[in-house]
Each structure stands twice: as C-alpha cells, then as structure tokens.
Amino acid sequence: MGGGMNLNMNSAESLVAQILGLSGGSAKDLAHLHHLLKQSDDLLLSSDSPPASLLSQLDPSVHSLGYLYILEVCTSGPISKEQSGEVALLIARFIEACKADQICLAPDKFISVCKRFKDQVLLVEAPIRGVAPMLTAVRKLQTSSEQLTALHSDFLLLCLLAKCYKTGLSVLEDYIYEVDQPRDFFLYCYYGGMICIGQKQFHKALELLHNVVTAPMSAVNAIAVEAYKKYILVSLIHFGQFSTSFPKYTSSVAQRNLKNFSQPYLDLANSYSTGKISELESCVQTNKEKFETDYNLGLVKQVVSSMYKRNIQRLTQTYLTLSLQDIANTVQLKSSKEAEMHVLQMIQDGEIYATINQKDGMVRFFEDPEQYKSCQMIEHIDSSIQRVMVLSKKLSTMEEQMSCDPLYLSKVGRERHRYDFEDLDSAPHKFNI
Amino acid sequence: MEDEAEIYANGSASAAAETPRRRPIISGEQLDIEAYAALYSGRTKIMRLLFIGERCDNVSMQMEALRMAYDEIKKGENTHLLREVVQKIDGRLGPNYGPDSCWADAVDRRADQRKEKLENELNAYRTNLIKESIRMGYNDFGDFYYAHGALAEAFKNYVRTRDYCTTPKHIVHMCLNAILVSIEMGQFTHVTSYVSKAEQSPDVVDTVTSAKLRCAAGLAHLEGKKYKLAARKFLETAPELGNNYTEVIAPQDVATYGGLCALASFDRTELKSKVIDNINFRNFLELVPEIRELIQDFYTSHYASCLEYLGNLKANLLLDIHLHDHVETLYDQIRNKALIQYTHPFVSVDLRMMANAFKTSIAGLEKELEALITENQIQARIDSHNKVLYARHADQRNATFQRVLQTGGEFDRDARAMLLRACLLKHEYNLKASRKQH
Numbered sequence: 001m002g003g004g005m006n007l008n009m010n011s012a013e014s015l016v017a018q019i020l021g022l023s024g025g026s027a028k029d030l031a032h033l034h035h036l037l038k039q040s041d042d043l044l045l046s047s048d049s050p051p052a053s054l055l056s057q058l059d060p061s062v063h064s065l066g067y068l069y070i071l072e073v074c075t076s077g078p079i080s081k082e083q084s085g086e087v088a089l090l091i092a093r094f095i096e097a098c099k100a101d102q103i104c105l106a107p108d109k110f111i112s113v114c115k116r117f118k119d120q121v122l123l124v125e126a127p128i129r130g131v132a133p134m135l136t137a138v139r140k141l142q143t144s145s146e147q148l149t150a151l152h153s154d155f156l157l158l159c160l161l162a163k164c165y166k167t168g169l170s171v172l173e174d175y176i177y178e179v180d181q182p183r184d185f186f187l188y189c190y191y192g193g194m195i196c197i198g199q200k201q202f203h204k205a206l207e208l209l210h211n212v213v214t215a216p217m218s219a220v221n222a223i224a225v226e227a228y229k230k231y232i233l234v235s236l237i238h239f240g241q242f243s244t245s246f247p248k249y250t251s252s253v254a255q256r257n258l259k260n261f262s263q264p265y266l267d268l269a270n271s272y273s274t275g276k277i278s279e280l281e282s283c284v285q286t287n288k289e290k291f292e293t294d295y296n297l298g299l300v301k302q303v304v305s306s307m308y309k310r311n312i313q314r315l316t317q318t319y320l321t322l323s324l325q326d327i328a329n330t331v332q333l334k335s336s337k338e339a340e341m342h343v344l345q346m347i348q349d350g351e352i353y354a355t356i357n358q359k360d361g362m363v364r365f366f367e368d369p370e371q372y373k374s375c376q377m378i379e380h381i382d383s384s385i386q387r388v389m390v391l392s393k394k395l396s397t398m399e400e401q402m403s404c405d406p407l408y409l410s411k412v413g414r415e416r417h418r419y420d421f422e423d424l425d426s427a428p429h430k431f432n433i
Numbered sequence: 434m435e436d437e438a439e440i441y442a443n444g445s446a447s448a449a450a451e452t453p454r455r456r457p458i459i460s461g462e463q464l465d466i467e468a469y470a471a472l473y474s475g476r477t478k479i480m481r482l483l484f485i486g487e488r489c490d491n492v493s494m495q496m497e498a499l500r501m502a503y504d505e506i507k508k509g510e511n512t513h514l515l516r517e518v519v520q521k522i523d524g525r526l527g528p529n530y531g532p533d534s535c536w537a538d539a540v541d542r543r544a545d546q547r548k549e550k551l552e553n554e555l556n557a558y559r560t561n562l563i564k565e566s567i568r569m570g571y572n573d574f575g576d577f578y579y580a581h582g583a584l585a586e587a588f589k590n591y592v593r594t595r596d597y598c599t600t601p602k603h604i605v606h607m608c609l610n611a612i613l614v615s616i617e618m619g620q621f622t623h624v625t626s627y628v629s630k631a632e633q634s635p636d637v638v639d640t641v642t643s644a645k646l647r648c649a650a651g652l653a654h655l656e657g658k659k660y661k662l663a664a665r666k667f668l669e670t671a672p673e674l675g676n677n678y679t680e681v682i683a684p685q686d687v688a689t690y691g692g693l694c695a696l697a698s699f700d701r702t703e704l705k706s707k708v709i710d711n712i713n714f715r716n717f718l719e720l721v722p723e724i725r726e727l728i729q730d731f732y733t734s735h736y737a738s739c740l741e742y743l744g745n746l747k748a749n750l751l752l753d754i755h756l757h758d759h760v761e762t763l764y765d766q767i768r769n770k771a772l773i774q775y776t777h778p779f780v781s782v783d784l785r786m787m788a789n790a791f792k793t794s795i796a797g798l799e800k801e802l803e804a805l806i807t808e809n810q811i812q813a814r815i816d817s818h819n820k821v822l823y824a825r826h827a828d829q830r831n832a833t834f835q836r837v838l839q840t841g842g843e844f845d846r847d848a849r850a851m852l853l854r855a856c857l858l859k860h861e862y863n864l865k866a867s868r869k870q871h
Binding site: 175176177178179180181182185207210211214215216218249314317318319320321322323326360362365368370371372377380381384385387388391392394395398402407408411 | 802803806807814815816817818819823830831834835837838841842844845846848849850851852853854855856857858859860861862863866
C-alpha cells in the first residue's frame with residue numbers, strides 16, 4: 001500500500017484506481033482516501049472523461065466514499081428536465097447501496113447529494129419516489145436515533161407532499177435531543193406537526209408546534225409564525241381552549257411579535273371561548289379569506305366541529321340521560337337526527353361512553369369504564385415509568401455535562417461576578433477556571 | 434314512606450304550616466322613606482335620599498325622597514347640592530321647592546367670609562408655629578370644605594393635619610375624618626388604608642371607634658366584592674356602635690350587609706359559629722327581623738321561606754346606596770349555596786320535589802343544576818328522563834391513576850422540550866463564541 005500513497009495524482013483514472021484500492025481497507029486507508037478525495041475536486045471537474053463513466057467503474061456498496069465524491073460532482077451542474085428522472089434513480093440506488101460508515105466521513109457531500117435528489121423528485125412531481133430513499137438516507141446519516149440530521153426536514157416534506165403520513169410518523173416517534181442547526185429543527189417540528197395533524201395525532205402535533213413557538217430565537221421567522229397559527233387551531237381542536245399567554249421561557253421576540261401576525265386566529269380562539277356556535281361561525285366567515293390563503297381553512301373547519309363535540313362531552317358530565325332533542329337544542333344542532341349522528345360518531349371514537357335508545361330517543365351516558373386493573377393498563381403504566389426513568393437519567397447526565405462545560409461555566413462565572421461577590425467567594429471550588 | 438317524603442321536601446311542608454306566623458314582612462312592603470331617612474344624619478342622609486329619588490320607579494316615593502332631601506339640604510350649607518336637587522324636582526313640588534337664590538346667596542356670602550377668617554387664623558397659627566393650633570386650623574378648613582361639598586379639598590386638609598398630630602388620639606381623629614370623606618367620595622382604597630392606620634394604635638381606640646372602623650372596613654370590602662372579608666368585618670362590629678355612626682351607616686345596615694354577605698360566602702359551620710351563635714351580632718339582627726329569620730331559615734334548610742324573604746327584600750335593597758350593585762351577585766350566590774346544600778346529603782334527589790322546595794319549574798331547576806355541575810360545585814348527574822339527580826362519587830383510585838399518568842406525560846413532554854431548548858441555546862452560544870474568535 002505504501003507505494004500507492006505516493007502516487008502522483010494527476011488523472012481521474014488514477015483517482016479511481018486509488019478508490020478501488022483503498023475503499024475496502026482499514027479505517028486508516030479510508031482516512032487517507034478521504035484526504036485524497038478532498039483535494040481532487042478540481043481534477044474531477046476538469047477531467048476529460050465524464051464523471052459518469054468513472055461511476056460505472058465503481059460499486060456504490062463497496063466504494064461508497066469515492067462514489068459519493070464523484071456523484072456529487074456529477075450532479076452539481078445544471079440538470080435538464082429529461083435527465084431528472086435518471087439522476088434521481090442514480091442517487092436513489094446509491095442511497096440504498098452505500099455504506100453508512102463511509103458516507104459518514106463526508107456528511108456534507110452526502111447531504112448535498114440527497115438535497116439534489118429531493119429537488120429532482122419534486123421537479124418530476126413524484127414526491128412519493130423520494131420517500132423511501134430519503135428515509136434510508138436519514139437513517140444512514142444518523143449516528144444515533146437522537147440526532148436530528150439536515151435531511152429530516154426534507155424527508156418530512158416529501159412525506160407531506162406524497163401524503164405518506166404513516167412513514168413520516170415512524171421518524172417522529174424517535175425522540176430527538178441533538179440539534180445542530182436551528183433552521184433544521186424549526187422545519188422538522190413544523191412539518192412533523194403537520195404530519196401529526198394529518199394523522200389526527202393532535203397531542204404529538206401540539207408538542208412539536210409548541211417546540212417551534214417557544215424555541216429560543218433572536219428574530220421572528222416565518223416558520224414560527226405559521227407554527228403559531230396552527231398551534232392555536234390544534235389547541236382549540238384538542239383542548240377546546242387556548243391560552244394567549246406564553247410560557248416564561250419563550251423568547252421575548254416571539255412573545256412580542258407572534259400575536260401581531262395571527263390576529264384572525266386569536267379572534268377565533270376568543271369566539272370559541274364563548275361556547276356559542278353562532279359566534280364561532282360568524283368569526284370564521286369574517287376571516288375566511290385569510291384562513292384560506294394560509295391553507296388553514298380545513299383545520300378551521302375541524303375547530304368548528306370540535307365545538308359540537310366539546311359541548312356534547314360537557315353534557316355527559318352533567319346528565320345521566322338526555323333526549324336527543326334536548327342534546328340538539330343545547331348544542332345548537334339542527335335536528336335530533338343530526339345529534340344522533342354526532343353522538344354515534346363520538347361513541348365510535350371513544351370520546352364518550354353512551355348508549356342510544358332509538359325507541360324513545362334517549363341517550364344514556366356512562367362513566368369511563370376504565371378501571372385501571374387490566375394487564376394492558378399495567379403494562380402501559382410500567383412503560384411510562386420506564387420512560388420517565390430513562391428521561392430523568394438523561395437529565396442528570398445532561399446536568400453533569402453542563403456543569404463541566406468550560407464555556408458555560410465561564411459565562412455563568414462572569415455574570416455571577418458582576419452581581420454578587422460574596423456568593424462567589426463562598427463557592428470558589430465551582431469557578432476555578 | 435311519610436318520613437321519606439318529608440326528607441325530600443326538606444322541611445318545606447313544615448314551613449308551609451308555619452307560614453301564617455311568618456307572613457308579615459314589614460320591610461317587604463314599600464319603603465317608609467321617612468323612617469329610613471331618620472336612621473341617618475349628615476351628608477349620607479342627603480345622598481341616600483337622592484339615590485332613592487334617582488332609582489325608584491314609584492313617582493310618589495321619588496318625590497317624597499326629593500322633598501326630604503331638599504329640606505335636609507336647606508339645613509346645611511351646600512348650595513351646589515341644592516341646585517342639583519332643584520333640577521331633579523323640576524318644579525313638581527310647587528313654589529316652595531324652587532331654586533331659593535336668596536338662601537343660596539346668603540350661604541355663599543357667609544362661606545366667603547368664613548373662609549377668609551379661617552385663612553387669617555391659619556396664617557397666624559403658622560407664623561406662631563404652635564402645632565396644635567395649626568392642626569385645629571386645618572381641621573376647621575376640612576370641616577368647612579366638607580360642609581360645602583368640596584370633598585377633595587376637605588380630604589386634603591384633613592390629611593394635612595397629620596403632620597401636626599401630637600398624640601395617637603389625634604391620629605385616630607384624622608383617620609376617621611379621612612375615612613368619612615373617602616366613603617362619600619367612593620374612594621374605598623383610601624378607606625382601607627386609613628382604617629389600618631387607625632388600628633395601629635389600639636390602646637387609644639375605644640369600643641365605639643373600633644366599631645366604626647370595622648364598619649368602614651366592611652364597606653370597603655363590600656365595594657371590592659370581597660364578600661367574605663366584608664362579612665367578617667360586619668360580624669366583628671360591636672353593638673356599642675348604636676347610633677353613633679349615622680353619618681355613615683345605621684346599625685340596621687350592619688345586620689343586612691353582614692347577614693347577606695355571610696350567607697353568600699360562609700359554609701354551614703361558619704354560619705352557625707360566626708353568625709347564629711354570635712351574641713354581639715344578634716343585637717344587630719334584632720333590628721332587622723327579616724334578615725334574622727331568613728338566616729335561620731337558611732340554616733334550618735327552609736329554603737323556600739328563605740328565598741321568599743329575600744325576594745321581598747330585594748326591591749328595597751336595590752335602593753341602598755352601598756348594596757345595590759351587589760344584590761344580584763349576593764342573591765345568586767345565596768341561591769346556589771342553597772341548591773348545593775339541598776343536594777349535599779342525598780344519594781338521589783327527586784327534581785320535582787326539589788323544584789317545589791325552591792318554587793321553580795323543573796326545566797329551570799335543571800338548567801341551574803347543570804351550571805353548578807359544570808362548575809364542579811355539585812358532584813352529581815341528572816337523569817333527565819326520570820327527573821332524578823344522582824350523586825356522583827368520584828372514584829379516588831381511578832382519578833389518581835388518571836392524574837398520575839397525565840402528570841407523567843406532562844413531565845416527559847416538558848423535560849424533553851427543555852432539553853431541546855438547552856441544545857439550541859448551546860448552539861447559539863457556541864456560534865457567538867466562534868464568531869468572536871475569528
């Protein structure tokens with residue numbers, strides 16, 4: 001191998017030879033190859049032989065790193081629409097075949113190739129073709145399932161456009177703790193929230209949107225504004241109320257500005273709180289155009305129908321039996337028939353526990369039959385406890401790490417110094433940096 | 434079976450038997466304005482009469498009140514009030530009740546002279562630097578302005594005496610003056626602060642003064658809709674108050690205000706120990722038998738009779754200068770309390786009987802109960818089909834499981850969100866630090 005290392009790098013052919021020689025070797029070989037590849041960008045661009053022909057000499061599953069570099073050069077130029085499908089296929093095959101440990105040496109190259117892939121499938125208007133390869137790409141790029149990659153948001157966007165919500169959810173089920181780029185995080189949460197909304201997993205959607213709204217930010221961004229609008233709507237659907245006050249950890253930028261961009265939504269929340277269908281409907285009518293241009297009209301309609309449900313649910317707290325006509329009257333439905341449909345649907349969805357007696361038009365409400373005695377429930381509780389224990393362990397590791405972080409300590413130390421001297425003196429061992 | 438029926442009716446049957454004895458409700462009838470006005474003195478008497486003149490629908494009562502107000506004003510020195518009442522009378526009481534400009538001019542002239550005299554005196558005292566005289570001077574000024582209706586000026590002068598007070602007794606005197614003017618101005622925050630100032634020197638405060646302070650504090654709490662605190666203050670008022678504070682409140686008012694506030698805000702045991710067994714307060718209650726009776730009825734669960742008393746009293750209470758704004762709220766609270774207490778001991782309640790006990794329709798009762806259940810004030814559910822209210826026993830075990838799971842979920846979510854925010858902050862900080870280095 002020693003001879004190969006000193007070989008003069010003057011042609012693309014010899015680079016291919018290097019790739020062929022070093023790819024299968026040890027980590028040291030791979031590092032050396034990576035070093036060579038980094039210096040060969042110009043060479044590949046100016047090469048006589050087209051890079052595509054070089055690719056045919058390589059096996060993506062063995063020579064992944066080299067393949068990646070050449071593929072990146074191949075796809076960097078303008079691509080005509082006719083070629084799009086072909087290029088997309090080429091990249092898709094590479095993503096499927098490549099070795100994770102090799103591409104992880106050059107994550108930036110991999111990310112840029114994958115982003116081009118996304119562009120191409122969107123160009124040919126076939127987002128569904130991108131979903132599976134992108135998921136593979138995400139998984140290969142991740143060093144752990146807790147890491148947010150730059151490809152997460154692109155994957156979720158493809159899922160949304162292809163309406164493959166379930167596939168999207170599979171990624172959202174992993175808990176993310178490591179974030180490099182705030183923008184990736186914002187988009188991940190926003191698209192993720194939309195996917196959860198599509199699957200009616202409002203609880204999870206709220207969590208994701210909440211993360212965007214309350215994330216630290218130094219300037220307002222469009223993602224946060226749109227997330228806030230959806231957050232209001234989903235809160236109304238899920239909880240039946242919306243509190244306009246932000247949690248205290250929300251950035252001051254968000255606290256000051258988000259409301260100004262979402263007045264129609266706040267009005268909607270206000271009219272919802274009156275509990276009157278007519279007021280809610282008129283508010284929807286006044287702001288209909290705004291909701292439509294925001295692409296939120298569908299959600300707004302769900303808000304309206306959630307109010308009927310909420311009002312019926314409230315009745316179950318109060319009544320043991322109630323006639324369908326009375327239900328229709330109290331929740332302002334047009335007929336007892338319509339009330340029956342609503343009640344039926346809610347029983348089916350497990351939102352209320354009741355039986356309808358069609359003979360005399362009476363509905364009998366029951367309490368939640370859950371007794372917290374079943375094996376299933378115990379398993380559920382146990383898994384919750386386990387989850388919280390893991391989380392609490394994570395918290396303490398995190399705290400430990402942070403209290404050893406020199407950057408953090410120097411910042412805290414400086415600020416302490418500014419405020420109170422005595423306190424610092426009493427705990428010198430903590431700040432001896 | 435019979436016993437059961439009686440339980441369900443919750444005493445309404447026995448109440449019906451006794452009704453003849455209880456029937457005569459004196460103040461349920463039209464307000465006797467003359468007797469009412471006789472309870473008060475000073476400015477509040479005029480203001481109360483004017484208030485009745487403004488609020489009362491009955492024209493003859495209205496005129497009666499305005500006539501008495503006119504006469505009362507003539508005894509004083511407030512020409513501004515006279516103009517006001519004359520405008521309201523609008524010539525409807527004949528030539529004797531017109532704008533007596535002769536009187537007004539004379540009063541104004543005298544006022545100018547008096548003011549000049551007071552100013553000279555005060556200046557003389559100030560050059561001599563005799564503290565006590567200066568205090569008296571300001572006090573006279575306060576009295577002067579108060580009599581002429583310049584309340585803000587009066588308040589300023591009374592408060593100014595504070596710098597020249599030499600004994601705690603003077604301070605208490607100053608406080609009482611400030612309280613009086615503040616009540617007339619409707620500035621109840623001042624009232625509260627001067628009451629607490631006066632109470633800081635307890636050894637000087639005699640029983641009567643202390644009773645006055647309790648009343649003033651009670652009024653302030655009432656105005657602030659803090660009915661429970663108001664009730665406590667009125668209940669603590671000593672019977673020595675008697676007719677010593679007629680420029681603010683009559684002892685009958687102490688019974689009414691205190692009684693109603695207590696009913697609206699106290700629970701059963703508190704009602705028993707602090708109102709019914711309160712010997713001091715009994716003295717006040719004796720003055721307004723209707724209030725005493727309705728409290729007794731409420732406590733013995735004769736709700737129909739209690740509500741009837743309340744209904745009869747309502748028109749007159751709405752004419753009370755301090756209580757009118759709070760009548761509706763207090764009544765609602767008392768009624769809700771009664772409904773809650775009625776349902777409390779039972780596993781099931783027949784709505785027909787309950788509606789009967791409260792003299793209302795079943796549909797109306799259902800609506801009221803629905804509101805109370807929604808607010809979680811009654812733990813029960815309505816069987817609208819059979820018209821029965823069933824008590825609902827919260828299953829502690831299930832509720833605990835539910836709460837635990839919910840709390841766990843919340844902790845989980847919040848902790849993860851926090852970790853993420855920490856991560857973003859760290860990223861931002863690192864970015865700044867790296868920028869600084871370059």
